[in-house]
Amino acid sequence: MNPDKVIAFTGLANQVSKQSYAEIVPGQRHLTILNDTGKLIGPWILKSLAQ
Numbered sequence: 001m002n003p004d005k006v007i008a009f010t011g012l013a014n015q016v017s018k019q020s021y022a023e024i025v026p027g028q029r030h031l032t033i034l035n036d037t038g039k040l041i042g043p044w045i046l047k048s049l050a051q
Contacts, residue, residue, distance in 0.1 A: 019048060021041075023040060025040075
């Protein structure tokens with residue numbers, strides 16, 4: 001990861017729109033969530049691209 005890009009990305013956390021999405025994944029640890037992110041966000045990305 002590029003540290004400068006990570007820092008710049010954190011500023012986007014406060015920008016919420018109709019296309020924003022959040023999900024709480026109970027019982028999972030940080031690294032497990034990162035590993036499973038593709039499964040969680042993939043359908044959202046495909047849906048957004050189709051619009």
